[in-house]
Amino acid sequence: MPVTDAANPDRxxxxxxxxxxxxxLRAGGLLTAGLAVGAGAGCTVxxxxxxxxxxxxxxxxxxxxKTTIEIYNIWGSTTGAGLVECARLFEESQDEIAxxxxxxxxxxxxxxxxxxLFTAIAGNQAPDIGFCDAxxxxxxxxxxxxxxxxxxxxxxxxxxxxxxxxxxxxxAYQDRVWSVQWDADANFPFFWNKGLxxxxxxxxxxxxxxxxxxxxMAAEINRVERGQAVQVGILPWNQYGAAxxxxxxxxxxxxxxxxxxxxxxxxxxEPNIRALEWMTKSAQGVGGAQAAVNIAxxxxxxxxxxxxxxxxxxxxxPNLVQIKELYxxxxxxxxxxxxxxPGASRPGEGAWLGGWSCFxxxxxxxxxxxxxxxxxxSISDEGTKAQWDNIGFPVGYAKAPVNEEIAADPxxxxxxxxxxxxxxxxxxxxxxxxxxxxxxxMVQAAVYGQLSPKEALTQIxxxxxxxxxxxxxxx
Numbered sequence: 001m002p003v004t005d006a007a008n009p010d011r012x013x014x015x016x017x018x019x020x021x022x023x024x025l026r027a028g029g030l031l032t033a034g035l036a037v038g039a040g041a042g043c044t045v046x047x048x049x050x051x052x053x054x055x056x057x058x059x060x061x062x063x064x065x066k067t068t069i070e071i072y073n074i075w076g077s078t079t080g081a082g083l084v085e086c087a088r089l090f091e092e093s094q095d096e097i098a099x100x101x102x103x104x105x106x107x108x109x110x111x112x113x114x115x116x117l118f119t120a121i122a123g124n125q126a127p128d129i130g131f132c133d134a135x136x137x138x139x140x141x142x143x144x145x146x147x148x149x150x151x152x153x154x155x156x157x158x159x160x161x162x163x164x165x166x167x168x169x170x171x172a173y174q175d176r177v178w179s180v181q182w183d184a185d186a187n188f189p190f191f192w193n194k195g196l197x198x199x200x201x202x203x204x205x206x207x208x209x210x211x212x213x214x215x216x217m218a219a220e221i222n223r224v225e226r227g228q229a230v231q232v233g234i235l236p237w238n239q240y241g242a243a244x245x246x247x248x249x250x251x252x253x254x255x256x257x258x259x260x261x262x263x264x265x266x267x268x269x270e271p272n273i274r275a276l277e278w279m280t281k282s283a284q285g286v287g288g289a290q291a292a293v294n295i296a297x298x299x300x301x302x303x304x305x306x307x308x309x310x311x312x313x314x315x316x317x318p319n320l321v322q323i324k325e326l327y328x329x330x331x332x333x334x335x336x337x338x339x340x341x342p343g344a345s346r347p348g349e350g351a352w353l354g355g356w357s358c359f360x361x362x363x364x365x366x367x368x369x370x371x372x373x374x375x376x377x378s379i380s381d382e383g384t385k386a387q388w389d390n391i392g393f394p395v396g397y398a399k400a401p402v403n404e405e406i407a408a409d410p411x412x413x414x415x416x417x418x419x420x421x422x423x424x425x426x427x428x429x430x431x432x433x434x435x436x437x438x439x440x441x442m443v444q445a446a447v448y449g450q451l452s453p454k455e456a457l458t459q460i461x462x463x464x465x466x467x468x469x470x471x472x473x474x475x
Contacts (some may be wrong), residue, residue: 061098067369069128072104082391126361128370134170135426147360167396181396182378185355186418188314194331211340221311229291234312237447238292243439249275252350254343258427263468268457271343276453334414352424435464
């Protein structure tokens with residue numbers, strides 16, 4: 001990586017040049033387009049039902065320290081409480097830096113719309129550490145919201161090669177490092193209901209490895225009565241939203257969504273069209289896309305796989321754990337995501353990186369001290385272990401010893417296996433959130449028969465390219 005003032009990696013950190021309010025409003029507008037993406041990071045999808053304030057997502061700094069840093073915590077519930085505990089453990093690990101944790105809730109408990117953060121930065125009151133989906137780096141760096149972390153990496157001998165490859169790819173943009181992936185969420189492993197397989201005459205110990213095999217098994221499971229689906233093999237268009245479903249199956253068919261290093265989205269890549277054709281055909285096979293509503297009514301407060309009426313699905317870790325806790329008799333198998341040749345060549349190829357990264361705002365008042373927390377939390381043996389113990393997300397640093405524990409975990413092991421082999425991310429383009437929103441809208445339109453798959457994906461591409469050009473002009 002190129003070096004910029006490596007001898008003084010925080011040169012200028014005490015200066016706080018104001019970012020234009022126009023830039024911050026621009027960031028807010030871009031992210032408003034991504035409101036539906038809150039689940040896109042894949043960490044918290046179904047509420048735990050716990051009141052955010054009762055689990056203390058705030059924390060006052062330890063007294064008597066030389067420096068105090070402030071972290072904006074966007075999570076309530078157990079994730080927010082776990083972050084607070086990690087901040088406390090960091091304070092115990094050294095005696096110079098205190099940590100204030102400020103609760104800045106976002107829509108959906110983890111959305112990319114961080115109004116409190118944008119307001120603070122616009123008012124020259126930036127925190128020292130924030131959290132983001134790494135796919136935001138192209139737009140946030142252009143808006144000058146993020147501090148370049150490359151000099152810290154070079155000074156401290158930290159290498160991108162020591163992270164899982166897919167994490168390293170998401171942390172770097174234009175040969176610079178802008179964030180550090182501490183939550184490497186694998187979207188997705190694949191799960192099946194062994195009991196339902198057995199009831200339908202399928203081998204409960206043999207999951208599908210290809211999309212064609214999914215179809216064969218789903219045909220044995222599907223039950224439609226009086227035009228209404230009462231049991232389905234899979235809802236491929238409903239894997240944490242239409243956009244996430246499109247990414248998952250597009251990659252599983254061997255598709256591409258953008259040309260790396262550019263803003264050229266390729267949503268209408270031929271394998272992606274085949275993937276969406278398969279999704280729409282699957283919906284038609286169970287009486288239409290409304291089958292998702294029949295099997296999983298909007299009032300359901302837990303993932304619909306828990307009903308026992310779905311044979312196969314993708315799951316994020318919190319939902320898997322929750323289902324196992326609430327329905328211990330549900331016999332769930334786990335494997336890598338099926339693929340479809342000839343475009344894809346192996347199980348798990350369709351998986352892509354979600355999760356969260358730490359970043360330091362460009363105008364953070366205590367950037368050097370903030371880096372010490374980021375490094376401890378995301379990279380150190382002690383910090384990565386603390387994160388796993390108290391928050392429970394797979395870590396992005398491949399050399400962390402806690403990876404052995406994660407790999408052996410009965411729930412997290414398949415996510416770790418997926419992560420090790422994973423190649424894909426969300427499109428790293430300046431209009432990533434806009435592109436995601438367009439996929440959410442247009443893919444749904446295709447599944448409901450309002451557009452052909454090719455029309456839907458072509459519209460996504462054209463609208464995203466137009467928005468990228470506009471962003472380059474006025475961003």
